[in-house]
Amino acid sequence: MTGATLSERRTRSRGGLIGLAIVALAGIVLPFASAGQPFLLMLASHALIAAILALSLDMLTGNTGLLSFGHAAWFGFGSYVAGLLSKSASSDIVVLSLLTLAATVLVAGVIGAVLVRQIGKTFAILTLALSQIMFAIVFVFSDITGGEDGLQGIPMATFLGMQIVSPTTWYAILLVALLLALAGALHLRRSPLGRAWLAIRENGERARFIGMNVNKLKLMSYVISAGLASLAGVLFVLFNGATSPDLLHWLESGKVLMYVVLGGVGTIFGPVIGAVVFTLAEHYVSTFTDAWLIYFGALFVLIVIVAPGGLFGGAARIAERLSARKSGRRTAQ
């Protein structure tokens, strides 16, 4: 009788592996396709960072249903912490990632502990406020953060003592980071923790009555999500060589939310695709109009009204239903 769950588990993990393989393949092919167009590789690198950021928000919203309207707070936090540390402590990408992650876990742990206790609407409001506060902090400490000009002159990042120079190497690092993050998200989804999250997302009250410490589990989701967002910030500041308060602005938070909503909340791959598509689209749209915020806002409104599951989310659901029917036929035989 245990065969069914085992095979179910295998199919599910197989689906994730296929997704990972597709992302890896697409990522590997691109540098060859873009040979001689360094700008395209750079745009793709930014898209990869956006994808990690989108995935980080999906780790919160997709798992527990909590909506963060200020997720850029952690993206910006990571970029500033890593940027400042790179000037004083180390320029090693791994060391910087670990130190920044530790700082984020600490700060997000304290703030999150208050946030996750609130009802959804208060949570949403406070997340927006948090990003505005982080934005304000940059200006409070202008002499070390560079204020409006941003943090400039980040030393070139190193990895195991070697400087990371070539754009292709950077691209490879970012791609590996995204793949690792995706693998982690997929693993979590299938772990007891991931399934407890889904239970909370669906029926928080029942989850309490079966003995789950809902606030603790939500906090874990918040901290993991903030941690991944801050890692995206680390990669951004090292890749870009600078960071600015724009990273903390609510427009940036809006973009991240858009990636997730566009891609489909909770679908893991959807937000990643959403981030890539949106980053490319933003670039091309902004070359012929600077009113892109209007199109962005209108699209946002339209998607919420017409396709609340997201564009890719809808497609993913259809695929899931098809595969479920197929596996149902298999068990029936």
Added chain:
Amino acid sequence: MLALSLVLNGIVLGSVLLLFSLGLTLIYGVGRIVNFAHGALFSAGAMAGVWLVASGVPFGLALVVAPVGVGLIGVLIDWAILARIRDRPMVDSLLLTFGLALLITGILYELGGRNVQIMPIPQVLGGVISMGGISLPAYRIFVSILAVALTVALILFLKNSKWGLRVRAANDDPEMGACIGIDRERLMHSVVGVSAALAAASGVAAAPIFTAHAVVGDKILILAFMTVILGGLGSLRGAVVAAYVVGLILVFGEGYFGGQLALMLLFIMVMAMLINWPRGFFGEGRTE
């Protein structure tokens, strides 16, 4: 002396905040909608006011025309957009008003909102009033009185009119409201309209102090959010008290520590309060 002058300025900011937060509370009470676009409507009001005055409309008239115009846009927004998601989960309404905030901000950018626009203080209100060694620009006193007067008028209207009765019924219990024969659609149109007009009125009134540009409403929105959380989400009297508390904290913080740090301080205080009193000053905040 500094302290007293800060108190006065805190009351001025608190009054503007009160008028602005009232719209937020109203739309939340009746529609259970947290309106992220409320700040963008403040900006829209401020910019419309500047534009009207610059085109030769007297300030007093601009103070009426701009809110009415933005109020009508609010009705349009509710009819065309918010009405589409009436029965959807709460998450959708949050996302939708957030998208609206982006959209309206984008439009304001294209209408010249990238640049800071100055609203001249009307001449009659240009002076400085001195009392016992403390001087306060007359315009600030005017704004406070205006904001308080509008707030009182609205509360009286809520208490005494047929519209107010409907709003209060729907506020207490949306389903009950439907039972006693309230046309929910029309009520929501009017509530969103009034709410938008209040945002715009505070935008125009504050424009000579805060200036006008596409994102001038961002900061006031955050302050108003802190206000409604401190007062308890959906609590009217909570919002009244909280508006002045926030106004005073911010002005005092700015006076002693500088503006951005004051905002940080406020946020920490709000978080600290939520640990013990998650339902606001009067314990009336909604928990659903």
Added chain:
Amino acid sequence: MIILEVSELTKHFGGLKAVNGVNLRVQRGSIHSIIGPNGAGKTTLFNLITGSIRPMSGTVLFEGQDITGWPPERLARGGVARTFQRTSIFMDLPVLENVMLAIRSREGRSAALWQSHQHEDEDADEARGILASVGLRGREDAKAGMLAHGYQRALDIAIGLALKPRLILMDEPLAGMSRGDRETIASLITLLRDTMGLTIIVVEHDVGMIMRLSDRITVMQHGTVIADAPPEEIRGNEAVRQAYLHGSFAE
């Protein structure tokens, strides 16, 4: 032997004395029902015992331990489970996963980042066993939301059972069910007592079924207990008859 002892439990909402100095003693291994007209305070009493709301005064002892005001998650881990009037299950998840969530929670593995295949298979086997005991064999892989109403109620009970409780409280388990489903659930409740030795507290409207099902019945009115006796005595109790006549009681 007394498993649950409620003493002088009181909760007022504004001027309404929803529960006023209620005493209750529940025998281990019995089906103990709480009935009464609408507004009698049954649901409030239920919520006070299960930790949804805190009492103003009074105590609740479970197996001699003071559990007054414990939050639901602590009660669930301490051996007190509940089911819901409006069936409360994880609709989007498979039936088996619904029960496995409760098993993992009981074992303190909800927050685990990793789980061995052995644990996974053991949990699944246990969940299958529980599902079979409530009559859900063969429906393990269906989405919980796709089950018929009666089966959803049974799943709600199965989730409660997965916590290995010593006491299970059921909030109107027969409400809104078809006649056939009511019979099924009622016999399931009896079965739980007889085969597992569970203590079951049932808050119910359906008096007819309760008379047949219960070992003991507590009748409430206006927030107080007006009778507490075996069913046969309740049937002839004058105060109870009066309460029913005056209350808007649906027989």
